[in-house]
Amino acid sequence: MSGTERSHFELHGEEPTCSTGGVWLSCIACGEQFPPFETVRYVCDDCDGLLEVRYADLPTWNDFEGRGVWRYDAALPFESGVSLPEGATPLHDVPRLKSSIGVGRLRVKHEGMNPTGSFKDRGMTVGVRVAEQMGVERLACASTGNTSAALSAYGSRAGLETLVLLPQGKVAAGKIAQASCHGARILEVDGNFDTCLDIVGDLADRGDVYLLNSLNPFRLEGQKTIGLEILEQFRDEEGSYPDRIVLPVGNAGNTAALYKCFRELVASGALESSDVPKLTGVQAEGAAPMVEAIEENRAETRRWESVETSATAIRIGNPVNAPKALPGIRETGGTAAAVADEEIQAAQQELAREGVGVEPASAASIAGLRTLREEGVVTEDEEVVCLTTGHLLKDPDAAVEAGTEPETVPGTTPGVRDHLGLE
Ligand code: F0G
Numbered sequence: 551m552s553g554t555e556r557s558h559f560e561l562h563g564e565e566p567t568c569s570t571g572g573v574w575l576s577c578i579a580c581g582e583q584f585p586p587f588e589t590v591r592y593v594c595d596d597c598d599g600l601l602e603v604r605y606a607d608l609p610t611w612n613d614f615e616g617r618g619v620w621r622y623d624a625a626l627p628f629e630s631g632v633s634l635p636e637g638a639t640p641l642h643d644v645p646r647l648k649s650s651i652g653v654g655r656l657r658v659k660h661e662g663m664n665p666t667g668s669f670k671d672r673g674m675t676v677g678v679r680v681a682e683q684m685g686v687e688r689l690a691c692a693s694t695g696n697t698s699a700a701l702s703a704y705g706s707r708a709g710l711e712t713l714v715l716l717p718q719g720k721v722a723a724g725k726i727a728q729a730s731c732h733g734a735r736i737l738e739v740d741g742n743f744d745t746c747l748d749i750v751g752d753l754a755d756r757g758d759v760y761l762l763n764s765l766n767p768f769r770l771e772g773q774k775t776i777g778l779e780i781l782e783q784f785r786d787e788e789g790s791y792p793d794r795i796v797l798p799v800g801n802a803g804n805t806a807a808l809y810k811c812f813r814e815l816v817a818s819g820a821l822e823s824s825d826v827p828k829l830t831g832v833q834a835e836g837a838a839p840m841v842e843a844i845e846e847n848r849a850e851t852r853r854w855e856s857v858e859t860s861a862t863a864i865r866i867g868n869p870v871n872a873p874k875a876l877p878g879i880r881e882t883g884g885t886a887a888a889v890a891d892e893e894i895q896a897a898q899q900e901l902a903r904e905g906v907g908v909e910p911a912s913a914a915s916i917a918g919l920r921t922l923r924e925e926g927v928v929t930e931d932e933e934v935v936c937l938t939t940g941h942l943l944k945d946p947d948a949a950v951e952a953g954t955e956p957e958t959v960p961g962t963t964p965g966v967r968d969h970l971g972l973e
Pocket of ligand 1: 694864
């Protein structure tokens with residue numbers, strides 16, 4: 551990305567005439583500005599660049615009150631939304647992992663504790679509110695599973711029709727069960743996630759559906775609140791801001807959302823630029839186009855046509871938010887790492903043994919931190935937050951595989967005592 555293009559990442563409060571209530575859309579590539587709710591658009595009319603939501607007024611810490619995502623309404627386009635409610639997730643201490651990895655502090659922000667069990671709920675509470683504003687009837691997404699579960703729940707709650715496109719045979723059972731039970735129409739596509747997104751993008755361009763993938767800039771506004779919560783919780787409990795936030799990366803929407811959170815806080819004066827945590831993305835080795843782009847210092851990712859990992863949530867070869875997320879990783883002084891599926895499973899087990907149940911993709915953050923610590927990229931005094939994005943029960947098959955084997959015993963107390971070797 552050239553210096554000129556990067557300047558469009560700078561936030562300034564000059565309100566254009568196309569704004570509605572101090573909110574507008576801006577293209578991150580060419581800077582063109584658009585009204586937020588007049589017409590449905592996901593990318594720039596002029597250059598196809600990604601869009602960002604911009605605000606005339608950016609809040610500081612004193613402007614927030616309440617709990618969960620809508621505590622941060624001053625940083626969002628609306629004061630309320632379709633809510634279940636979401637956010638206010640725990641920031642766990644994991645003392646055994648902290649000492650075995652060897653960092654100054656380690657906290658785990660467990661987004662699996664959201665209503666449908668993943669961070670996607672934060673995006674949907676805002677995204678579905680915008681869909682209501684736009685007056686659309688049918689919502690759709692491509693998904694590796696969690697987005698579909700969240701869309702189905704929030705869309706149905708709003709009384710809207712929901713359509714989800716999933717890569718056949720590659721979505722964890724819990725997620726399909728959720729999408730199905732919450733009432734989505736589920737299409738299993740003969741192709742991977744990227745193919746699903748190509749198709750649903752075409753449907754959205756034709757006006758057949760309203761797209762609620764993270765290409766939709768409003769969804770990322772909701773996900774921004776993860777960053778706000780982490781900073782507030784960490785500051786209140788640890789007395790400082792974390793040096794680094796480590797997160798799993800698929801479509802790179804969350805990385806983009808966190809970067810936007812930090813930029814807005816710096817622009818409003820709520821955060822010193824020296825206090826911005828280093829954004830550190832982790833991918834599975836079999837699906838690591840972002841890691842490749844960071845390592846090869848490329849401005850864009852190369853689309854991986856063939857991807858494979860047991861962490862199916864991040865089995866993605868064409869991260870559409872890379873133009874927002876790569877600058878986020880670079881500008882914050884962060885990095886990216888790839889981890890093997892075995893390392894992901896080991897991290898899932900370690901987290902589970904500390905009582906924190908996460909799905910495989912989520913454990914990639916811990917596995918990545920361990921790798922970067924071993925390589926000396928992360929130092930022993932660093933204060934780190936790892937993001938765990940989805941709940942253990944999302945992927946029951948992976949959980950059973952990572953767990954212990956049940957033992958068969960007779961249906962009598964002496965039989966059980968005998969089996970346990972008790973005298
Ligand atoms: N972790 C989990 C559990 C996810 O479900 C996802 C994405 C990610 C991490 C990656 O987040 O895309 O913002 O970089 N899941 C999407 C879905 C693709 O369809 O549920 P990202």
